[in-house]
Amino acid sequence: METAPETTAANDRHTPLAAGFPDPVHDAQACFRAIMDAMARPGTRQKLKLDALSPPEPLTPVAAAIALTLFDYDTPVWLDRTLMSSEPVKAFLRFHTGAPIVSEPVDAAFALVGDPKQLIPLASFNQGSAEYPDESTTVILSGQEFDMSQKVTLSGPGIKDTATLAVTPTPPVFWDQVISNNRQFPRGIDLIFAGKTDIAALPRSTSVVLTEI
Template identity: 45%
Template sequence: MDLGLDGGFADPVLQSQAAFRAIMDALANPGTVQKLVAPGSPTSSIPLELVSTLLTLSDHDTSIWLDDSLRADSAVLQLVSFHTGAPVVREPGRAAFAFAAGAEHLPRLDQFNLGTQEYPDRSTTIVLAVPALTGGPDLIIRGPGIKDHGRISPVGLPEDFIGQWSANRELFPRGIDLLLVAEGAVLGLPRSTRIAEGH
């Protein structure tokens, strides 16, 4: 299968709308797992969840950053060019959206666009593919959209994630938002969320 030509949604309008709703619900209800609409089944190395979010969030006016492994995959670049026309930037700080196939490929969070006090919404939203959304170390989350507190346990977060996230949270209203994707689903962690190790 040709990822660039055939790797998109079978029904682009309906499926991208459904995926967009899932992403918005994930950010409005931090820590909840929302089912993502899957595109075709490409034979490429890129996780289908990354394809789904990339197709949904990117367009020709949206600068995106791809990690080295994705940028080195000609099929991924063809997918971006054919289906979205989004400009691919090499500097994380210039990206509206960033896509990484694993935490080992992700720069520190503060390397991305953190927005400004006047335009905090111009910060980068990072989409990180992880091995699983449950089964990892227990984390407690608090903040808007969470009643009292919630618990999440994604597998494969970056090293020193709690420290990096705490520094990101202190920048509010600036800071990045994070989408974790795996197993056909998405979990949202907006910048307003506080994250601590579970006990």
């Protein structure tokens, strides 16, 4: 039998709040180092410590760890439709991070994407400005698989010669948008790819070339 919307909403409100990091200080420090290493070495995979972290679905443990590490009261967060429709996910993020959830992607310091196939255009997010490029949005794509799709070739700061990266799922025109985004440097968004246990990152300073199939 299909559950009435009001019953579902009531159940969501009474769902026990999922716990955050077991050791908030040390777990957040370890996760922050992994994120910084991923940003400093674009395309490399960094493993996160996820012991006993069980966020409400559809928020994944890796995406939750990134959120618990980077989000705070001063970082407006935009959620895609998949995550925004989950009251337990919003309650988890509000309680453990204090981050305000905004309705417009351009207002967000971070964007958390639960369904990367339906990712809105990258140009919808805050691109920063020439004076304040660091005000751009960092977009976090959850549920990523590595080495399962067409590879792109990366070059730029933090990369000796070139590196390769393959992630899925993404929208059909994703890499074209990334290439356009990174040509704006120092403006443009940064990307974090959240897998099952690993992350990879693609800062706006990285040059991206589609690899021939």
